[in-house]
Amino acid sequence: ALCVEWCKARARAHQWEEEVLLLHEEMHHVLAFFEWQAGWWDKQGAQRQFVSHEFTEGALAYALHQATLHCRMSTHFRSLWEAVPSWTPTSVAMPLTYTP
Numbered sequence: 411a412l413c414v415e416w417c418k419a420r421a422r423a424h425q426w427e428e429e430v431l432l433l434h435e436e437m438h439h440v441l442a443f444f445e446w447q448a449g450w451w452d453k454q455g456a457q458r459q460f461v462s463h464e465f466t467e468g469a470l471a472y473a474l475h476q477a478t479l480h481c482r483m484s485t486h487f488r489s490l491w492e493a494v495p496s497w498t499p500t501s502v503a504m505p506l507t508y509t510p
Contacts, residue, residue, distance in 0.1 A: 444484035451477035
């Protein structure tokens with residue numbers, strides 16, 4: 411009976427390790443998405459042309475605002491999640507760096 415309980419506890423520990431790995435991977439994906447979307451918005455402003463100069467200017471301002479917003483969200487979440495790897499065992503921890 412003790413051996414069975416030990417096996418169950420070991421399986422749960424491995425499941426939690428996998429959950430931590432998945433969480434780290436999701437965090438990487440969120441940061442990558444924010445950075446990609448900031449770049450995408452950056453490109454959109456210059457690509458849109460309207461009949462009215464005011465509309466073109468407004469679209470450019472909106473795209474710049476969205477790019478800045480996504481860049482700030484990436485920075486904010488990166489700072490929030492900076493300490494997360496230190497909370498996990500070294501065998502599971504992964505740094506929060508994203509290089510495209």
